Amino acid sequence: MSLKTRNPWVDALIAFHKDPDAVVMCPNCQRDRLRFEDLYVGPVKAERRLYCATCGAQNFARYSEPANPTAANSHDNETDSGRVP
Ligand SMILES: [Zn+2]
Numbered sequence: 001m002s003l004k005t006r007n008p009w010v011d012a013l014i015a016f017h018k019d020p021d022a023v024v025m026c027p028n029c030q031r032d033r034l035r036f037e038d039l040y041v042g043p044v045k046a047e048r049r050l051y052c053a054t055c056g057a058q059n060f061a062r063y064s065e066p067a068n069p070t071a072a073n074s075h076d077n078e079t080d081s082g083r084v085p
Pocket residue numbers: 026027028029030031032052053054055056057
């Protein structure tokens with residue numbers, strides 16, 4: 001269940017971060033691959049726009065550090081395992 005809560009846009013962001021040529025299908029229409037453009041790139045901040053040219057879905061992501069997408073931390077807790085009665 002915990003995997004379902006992960007935002008597909010965040011997954012896309014991470015995929016593009018690892019490999020700028022990664023093929024990530026649009027979470028909205030599933031018909032075209034997502035593209036991205038960097039709106040702003042600074043020494044400590046960056047803003048990237050993910051978008052689908054087919055359906056027009058888009059999402060913005062801000063990096064507090066270029067090497068560390070902030071959105072990736074949203075759902076990363078493991079509360080299901082390791083619970084002791
Ligand atoms: Zn789309």
